[in-house]
Amino acid sequence: MLIGEVARRSGVSARMLRHYDSLGLVRPTGRTGSGYREYSNEDIRRIFHIESLRSLGLSLREVGRALDDPGFTPATLVDDLIRHTRARIAAETELLTRLRRIGAAEPAGWEDVLQTVALLQALGSESAGRRQRAALSSVSEVPAPVEALVEAVLNETDPNVAGALRWALAQSGDAGLALLAAGLDAPVAEVRRRAVQSIAEIPGDAATALLRHALANSDVVVRRYAALALGARGVTDAVPTLIDMIVEEANDVDAADALSVLASDAALADQIATRLVDRLAHGTAESSARQRLAQALADIPGPAASRALAELSADEDRAVALTAAYIRKLRDAR
Known part of the structure; x- marks a missing residue:
């Protein structure tokens, strides 16, 4: 042929x-x-x-x-080909992600494209200062694609940079919530916690709904972050988790403050006091935990809290009784 x-x-x-x-x-x-x-x-x-x-x-x-x-023998060569192919796929995937983010920024001209590329590079910089400046400039100068901000905040380890990224993300409203919601179920604990912290700084009903959903998260730390944020938003669903935090001495001061905020609504004050009393009576036998629960009653107004403190002043646990008596004295002096 x-x-x-x-x-x-x-x-x-x-x-x-x-x-x-x-x-x-x-x-x-x-x-x-x-x-x-x-x-x-x-x-x-x-x-x-x-x-x-x-x-x-x-x-x-x-x-x-x-x-x-x-x-x-082909085995070694095939292994090398697999490694090279994976590296090439990773590089192509990174390029595709970068192009998609540039497209999401809707550039009007090549100057906008170049500015967005520079911002994306800064967000991925090894310098914490450069990452922080990029986060701040994404609000005041060059808008960053929300997807890029979410990826950055979920992977950021520097607390100052993370704070700047959360603030920048909050300025975009609800745009990043779907991606942050996926972060709540990430396999890495730190990513889940960064996700709930970021959601907590975003105002609005959609973020509140996500935080309510996070109260049932399998990660106890995520549940606690969500409860503190919901307490600040006046959402009563957070009360059981906040009381658990007081008992478990996990950010118990912040949890008690959140309960106090919720109890500023007179209609809720007696309900919260009743829950604290029920936990004192049935939820724990540890003296230190019962003391913390009694201390939490200090900033809960209303007759239910006052009656509970009066009864606790005669508690058989002397530390609890002294705590309750001292709180009653302070309340009477107000």
Whole structure:
């Protein structure tokens, strides 16, 4: 079979077939009387073998070695190809993400594109100061794609930079909530906690709904962050978790402050006092926890809290009784 026919049947150009010949990869076994290359069926089979190996990413040199070296073992080479392919996919994925974010910024011209690229590079900088400046400038100068801000805040370890990123993200309103919601279920605990902290700084009903949902999160730290944020927003769903925090001495002062904020609503004050009393009576036997619960009653107004403190002043646990008596004295002096 002449070279033109081989090219048509194999899909390999005549020029490439000549190149294979010059490299010694496929040398036609025959020549016509006019000196034209003539390929046998075995030559054509070898061409298809070459193309198959090239489709795996092998160089022509590696293809020749694979076909001609009897001692060649493919395992090491295949492992190398897997590593190189993964690296290439990662690089292409990163490029696709960058392009998508630039597109989301809706640039009006190439100057906008360049500014967005510079901002994205700054958000990924190794310098904490540069990352912080990028977060702040994303609000005042070059708007950053929300997806980029969310990725940055979920991965940020520097507290100052994280604070700037949360503030910048909050300026975008609800735009980043869906991505942050996914962060609440991330496999890495720190990512889950950064997600709930970021949601807590975003105002509005949608963020509040997400925080309510976070009260049932499997991560206790996420539940606690959510409860503190909800308490500040006046959401009573947070009360059980806040009381748990007081008992467990986990940010108990902040939890008591949140209960105090909720109790500023007279209609809720007695309900909160009743819950604290129930926990004192049935929820724990540890003296220190009962003391913290009694202390939490100090800033809960209303008759239910006053009655509870009066009863606790005679509690059989002397530390609890003294705490309650002292709080009653302070309340009476107001």
